[in-house]
Amino acid sequence: xxxxxxxxxxxxxxxxxxxxxxxxxxxxxxxxxxxxxxxxxxxxxxxxxxxxxxxxxxxxxxxxxxxxxxxxxxxxxxxxxxxxxxxxxxxxxxxxxxxxxxxxxxxxxxxxxxxxxxxxxxxxxxxxxxxxxxxxxxxxxxxxxxxxxxxxxxxxxxxxxxxxxxxxxxxxxxxxxxxxxxxxxxxxxxxxxxxxxxxxxxxxxxxxxxxxxxxxxxxxxxxxxxxxxxxxxxxxxxxxxxxxxxxxxxxxxxxxxxxxxxxxxxxxxxxxxxxxxxxxxxxxxxxxxxxxxxxxxxxxxxxxxxxxxxxxxxxxxxxxxxxxxxxxxxxxxxxxxxxxxxxxxxxxxxxxxxxxxxxxxxxx
Amino acid sequence: xxxxxxxxxxxxxxxxxxxxxxxxxxxxxxxxxxxxxxxxxxxxxxxxxxxxxxxxxxxxxxxxxxxxxxxxxxxxxxxxxxxxxxxxxxxxxxxxxxxxxxxxxxxxxxxxxxxxxxxxxxxxxxxxxxxxxxxxxxxxxxxxxxxxxxxxxxxxxxxxxxxxxxxxxxxxxxxxxxxxxxxxxxxxxxxxxxxxxxxxxxxxxxxxxxxxxxxxxxxxxxxxxxxxxxxxxxxxxxxxxxxxxxxxxxxxxxxxxxxxxxxxxxxxxxxxxxxxxxxxxxxxxxxxxxxxxxxxxxxxxxxxxxxxxxxxxxxxxxxxxxxxxxxxxxxxxxxxxxxxxxxxxxxxxxxxxxxxxxxxxxxx
Numbered sequence: 001x002x003x004x005x006x007x008x009x010x011x012x013x014x015x016x017x018x019x020x021x022x023x024x025x026x027x028x029x030x031x032x033x034x035x036x037x038x039x040x041x042x043x044x045x046x047x048x049x050x051x052x053x054x055x056x057x058x059x060x061x062x063x064x065x066x067x068x069x070x071x072x073x074x075x076x077x078x079x080x081x082x083x084x085x086x087x088x089x090x091x092x093x094x095x096x097x098x099x100x101x102x103x104x105x106x107x108x109x110x111x112x113x114x115x116x117x118x119x120x121x122x123x124x125x126x127x128x129x130x131x132x133x134x135x136x137x138x139x140x141x142x143x144x145x146x147x148x149x150x151x152x153x154x155x156x157x158x159x160x161x162x163x164x165x166x167x168x169x170x171x172x173x174x175x176x177x178x179x180x181x182x183x184x185x186x187x188x189x190x191x192x193x194x195x196x197x198x199x200x201x202x203x204x205x206x207x208x209x210x211x212x213x214x215x216x217x218x219x220x221x222x223x224x225x226x227x228x229x230x231x232x233x234x235x236x237x238x239x240x241x242x243x244x245x246x247x248x249x250x251x252x253x254x255x256x257x258x259x260x261x262x263x264x265x266x267x268x269x270x271x272x273x274x275x276x277x278x279x280x281x282x283x284x285x286x287x288x289x290x291x292x293x294x295x296x297x298x299x300x301x302x303x304x305x306x307x308x309x310x311x312x313x314x315x316x317x318x319x320x321x322x323x324x325x326x327x328x329x330x331x332x333x334x335x336x337x338x339x340x341x342x343x344x345x346x347x348x349x350x351x352x353x354x355x356x357x358x359x360x361x362x363x364x
Numbered sequence: 365x366x367x368x369x370x371x372x373x374x375x376x377x378x379x380x381x382x383x384x385x386x387x388x389x390x391x392x393x394x395x396x397x398x399x400x401x402x403x404x405x406x407x408x409x410x411x412x413x414x415x416x417x418x419x420x421x422x423x424x425x426x427x428x429x430x431x432x433x434x435x436x437x438x439x440x441x442x443x444x445x446x447x448x449x450x451x452x453x454x455x456x457x458x459x460x461x462x463x464x465x466x467x468x469x470x471x472x473x474x475x476x477x478x479x480x481x482x483x484x485x486x487x488x489x490x491x492x493x494x495x496x497x498x499x500x501x502x503x504x505x506x507x508x509x510x511x512x513x514x515x516x517x518x519x520x521x522x523x524x525x526x527x528x529x530x531x532x533x534x535x536x537x538x539x540x541x542x543x544x545x546x547x548x549x550x551x552x553x554x555x556x557x558x559x560x561x562x563x564x565x566x567x568x569x570x571x572x573x574x575x576x577x578x579x580x581x582x583x584x585x586x587x588x589x590x591x592x593x594x595x596x597x598x599x600x601x602x603x604x605x606x607x608x609x610x611x612x613x614x615x616x617x618x619x620x621x622x623x624x625x626x627x628x629x630x631x632x633x634x635x636x637x638x639x640x641x642x643x644x645x646x647x648x649x650x651x652x653x654x655x656x657x658x659x660x661x662x663x664x665x666x667x668x669x670x671x672x673x674x675x676x677x678x679x680x681x682x683x684x685x686x687x688x689x690x691x692x693x694x695x696x697x698x699x700x701x702x703x704x705x706x707x708x709x710x711x712x713x714x715x716x717x718x719x720x721x722x723x724x725x726x727x728x
Contacts, residue, residue, distance in 0.1 A: 028494070031493065032491055032494060033489070033490060033493075033494065033522055034490060034491075034522070035490055035522050037488065037520065037522050038488070039522075051497070051498065055504070056505055056508070056515040056518075057505075067517055068483065068517035069516065070481045070538070072436060072437075072441065073436075073437055073438060073439045075436050077538070079516055079536075080483065081483035081485045081517055081518065081519050082485060082519045083485040083487050083519055083532075083534060085521045116434055116436070117432065119432065119443055119444065121447040121534045121536075123449060123487070123532055124401065124402070126398060126399055127397065128396060128397040130395055130396060133397060134415065137419045140419070140420075141419045141421075150420075150434070151420040152432025152433070153443055153445055154416060155445050156401065156408065157448075157449045157532075157726075158397055158398070158400075158403075159532075160726075162526065163449075163528065163529045164527065164528065165527045168447075168487055168523075168532065170447060170485045170536075172443075172445050172534075172536030174434070174441070174443060174538060361522075361524070362523065362524075
């Protein structure tokens with residue numbers, strides 16, 4: 001068992017207030033939907049926990065995992081769904097079709113489920129050039145083949161010009177829960193090590209730059225790829241010591257850490273200097289005024305591993321193509337429960353809270 | 365075995381040309397996506413068979429059923445997905461949320477699979493009043509409870525004002541294939557009876573009237589409801605004599621008959637006078653210039669049953685709440701393969717082809 005370093009009285013007071021606010025079930029009281037409800041941060045959490053979860057009252061939704069589970073005969077199945085509305089639909093390193101396959105494959109992978117089959121539902125905008133559709137269909141087929149998963153069903157709808165943005169893609173997937181590990185959002189224990197599978201912030205930054213809204217030219221490509229090989233390697237190396245995995249999409253690594261700190265009623269301590277960030281991403285993020293820890297990834301997971309197997313897990317991860325720059329970035333602590341604290345490179349400490357607002361809309 | 369009544373030389377020649385054209389695999393050559401690609405008729409078929417199926421090269425997609433299948437251990441699972449873009453989102457008899465649950469439940473039901481679990485993915489338009497979202501969330505919860513199916517996962521995205529139309533809903537579902545029947549789109553045999561589970565054309569007509577584009581006031585409500593009880597009753601009554609079921613959504617009963625005539629290389633003969641149509645629907649359809657057989661239903665299935673069990677199947681269906689007006693409307697024939705012929709109420713005969721264009725956009 002380990003403890004956070006002591007915090008000052010003033011810090012303790014502030015943390016107490018934040019903690020108290022958090023302990024309440026969020027209530028959804030907003031009058032209208034705003035972009036921030038789709039950003040993966042506080043507003044999204046309020047929408048999900050305040051409106052959707054109470055309405056559907058499902059145990060598996062309550063656990064707020066990346067995928068739901070259902071038992072069929074002797075098999076525990078995971079099932080997940082995601083809509084993709086990324087803008088632009090093509091960007092350095094990928095496209096909406098590739099993202100739609102990898103996003104759903106990754107939700108299954110981090111739930112400890114080998115992806116088996118996907119369905120594909122398209123909402124197309126009237127007037128979409130067929131060549132753009134064909135390119136995405138090819139991207140979907142290639143990504144599915146790469147991830148070794150079949151597309152077994154689909155649907156296509158068309159809406160009038162102006163009522164979509166070229167195309168929206170919804171992929172759903174099922175996978176079989178792997179027996180090697182028992183993952184749980186509530187299973188984190190003080191002393192567990194926090195591992196990221198590679199450098200953070202590339203996908204969201206690549207999308208922002210691709211929009212040409214900023215006078216910034218940097219060679220940054222999306223990290224979109226299947227995380228099943230990484231998840232597989234972690235389960236093999238850490239077994240039951242692997243407590244939980246999450247892919248760090250909307251809201252980035254910071255959001256994953258906050259959600260799991262709350263779900264497991266633990267604290268997290270992150271060493272900022274240990275977080276791998278490409279220099280180009282760090283530079284772009286500084287100019288855009290965004291912390292890379294809040295920027296979406298599409299091929300990065302965060303894993304929580306018991307201290308006994310943390311080194312083996314990290315070594316196994318680094319041997320997986322695409323995860324060579326995996327790193328241990330911090331540790332699970334006891335106090336203050338539900339909080340994420342960052343030890344900065346300059347010896348300071350700050351709270352890394354959930355994202356408010358939506359600095360990076362429609363990045364997936 | 366039964367044969368169609370003889371057709372004239374001129375009819376035979378026309379049928380020959382149509383048949384030849386149909387035998388070719390459709391090629392997708394359109395330059396841009398139009399509303400008709402979403403209508404469920406010829407353009408949709410060309411998009412699916414000419415672009416999507418060849419790209420994904422999956423056996424289960426090739427069979428063009430309402431759901432794909434995947435074997436897990438000893439269990440045969442069905443999986444399906446649908447996006448809903450209906451306009452307006454609330455209409456007499458239902459709303460987009462209810463439709464999204466029932467549509468996916470029904471795709472599973474007609475595939476002979478008891479619905480087990482659904483996922484829900486929302487694309488919301490910025491500015492959507494929260495009360496409208498709350499009403500749909502409640503409608504989804506109520507329909508899921510009514511259909512005895514759990515919502516086990518979800519996703520929410522938000523797009524800028526103007527880039528969606530209030531909300532689009534994508535539901536995906538899994539179910540366990542029922543061992544009582546072995547359904548197949550290619551399993552129809554001459555002599556099989558064609559049964560519809562109730563009066564046709566109500567959903568699409570209700571939507572059209574709800575749009576207030578026509579100076580027409582009729583008391584027509586959508587037929588949206590779960591078809592699992594109907595499918596269950598049919599499997600119990602007809603067992604292996606139940607060849608295939610389809611829910612008659614976009615493109616209506618006419619499209620189902622055309623698709624299955626092609627898939628089974630058989631002809632269909634429909635007695636127009638036997639097709640149940642509510643007087644209000646018949647009247648509205650006449651004024652709108654639309655054949656109710658092409659109008660979407662959201663709680664009607666078409667079943668094909670061997671002659672030995674057809675009467676039992678019909679009786680069982682009529683005992684199911686919501687299917688009291690089920691009727692036998694025709695018979696599977698040998699010639700001309702791939703064609704649907706209608707014996708009109710006036711003693712004439714006409715070809716009932718696939719829909720071209722989109723007379724009723726965004727009805728689901």
